[in-house]
Amino acid sequence: MSTFKIDAPTFDIDEIVLNTNIHIIVCTGAGGVGKTTAAAALALRAAEHGRKVCVLTIDPARRLAQALGVETLDNSPRRVVGIEQREGSGSLDAMMLDMKRTFDEVVEAHSDPERAQQILDNPFYQSLSSSFAGTQEYMAMEKLGQLHAQARSEGIWDLIVVDTPPSRSALDFLDAPARLGSFLDGKFIRILTAPARTAGRGIGKLAAVGFSFFTSALSKILGTQVLNDVGAFVTAIDSTFGGFRERADATYALLKDSHTAFIVIAAPESDALREASYFVERLHADSMPLAGLVLNRVQEVTLAAVSREQAIAATEVLELGDAQQKLAAALLELHSERVAMVQRQQNVAARFTSAHPSVPVVTVVALPQDVHDLGGLRAIGELLAD
């Protein structure tokens, strides 16, 4: 039982992880809060309690990737060895997202080989598929959709746990797919792909005028070679990605499903909790199923009865004494610093809980070391369920 004081309903992780009606768990939150580790820990816990689990990680630390056996990017799930059966006979598969390869596969699946090759060779496609800020988010969703379909048709998994990309904002996970979809289905793609003579009639004179500005500005700054590549890319991709937005919409609908649960991860720091707040509000606005908040890496209070003031006052007296008293002073100083840190963490946590009083919260105590193996993940799973 955590001694971190928090005024919120208790988040019982096992009600989600062991609930056979939950088929997808999405772990989200700001970067650097332990999202990947939490996702892996939840997946392991579910598997060791009899569920057939697939975990999709985005960017695991090297040693965690090794522990899961996913250090090579092959874009398909691999069986994790070394799990312990507590109940039933579960299994755990893990994979690390290969964003470019997932994008390539979408292209290959939706066009004939010749056209697919044209797209894959185009420098603009290569730039878009490897570095567009939203590509990783879109591809995480795309892969989730694929895994879900595979789980249904082959019956190999009953739970998919997905980690989300380390975006500057947790909202990017929800927004980027629509952005990429609307970009590829967008007005400008249509303008660029429409034959010049219909441009004036079809889209209106203003657009045509704007378009000539556009091409002249672009050719001024980019040069004609680039403009030709843009044209070739847009023409090729237009016929392939007619339904791009529909795919994004389908995955979006999957996220709204009652078999899905969102778990928001945060650290007790104001930035991370501000992100968590935005995300919780957004899930609510979009009627997406929020299960609860994991407040990771909290500092525990020990010696709850000894206040900071009391410790500081005693420290001042003891500092002037002999070696033993100096030691006592140092240990009391450690205590007062720790109390101050816990108070600060509780204050930022309280800002979140008072704004979102109905969101269940579970706290996980800060561990001295990073997690590198299944044992460590198992321990986190137990802390989460405690």
Next chain:
Amino acid sequence: MVDWSGTALHVVSGKGGAGKTTVAAALAINLARDGKRTLLMEVEGRQGIAQLFDTAPLPYEERRIAIAPGDGEVWAMAVDAEDALVDYLATFYNLGRAGSALRKMGAIDFATTLAPGLRDVLLTGKACELVRRKIKRAENAYDAVVIDAPPTGRIAQFLNVTAQVSSLAKTGPIHRHAEMVMGVISSPLTSVHLVTLLEEMPVQETIDGIHELQRVNLPSGAVFVNMTRNPILDEKQSAKVRKGSLPIKKISEAAIHAGIRESVDVLAAGLLQEANDHVLRADLEARERARIDELNVPTITLPYVTRGIDLGSLYALAEVMYDEGVR
């Protein structure tokens, strides 16, 4: 002593959660000391700088947001690719009006989305334009420009603009522009700093980040070791904790004698646990510190601010940088 008087562009990167915005802000304050002018630039649209300085969201416009000790001034602006492209078209091609028409049509969003490298070259290009004011000794020049840059994992790509653009444009004006930008970024005018915590993953990212910067010939600057804890226990005291030879009962009795109201047993158990936790963490930090020292780059150590980061603590951190010799 870290002499950055010849550095006009400071790029501050780091792992998410390590405090790069805070460090960039404190650095801008410190470098503005004694009548200088610095500019703090945001490029990710997060409005993190405005939140830190407790001001309204920053526009695409240079604004004074703080003063520094000794009549210095800190300015700030938020740069986004769309505004930078309109600005670029207006400045270099006299296409200002066309730029805003294009923006209305979504054309600029289209162009910067289609070619993310274009986005980066526009952002870094704006920073270089500000830096070149200093070279030209313009009246509105800044002594230093500090960018709150993308995180470590993306920093080399963000700065290595010619590589990004040359795959798309092998010749032509944008290519030349990228080379101009690269000329500034890879010169001694620029320093790329990484912010880290003394934890395994952030340190690993920092090491990988520095190697990556070196690989693409970008000038790595200092490592800012952020949020370090006050050691409190000296070496002898820590050794006692490690060996389990603390006279914890006597210590607790002394504490109670000095006014702590708790039973000896509870106090002894609690203090011992806290001492063990502290030493365990301090030892881990020392190990991570050693890995950073092996890098042989200047390091600047900043303390953990217990009360949280606000405007006051930014000035305090700027003071620490000054005391660490950052000029």
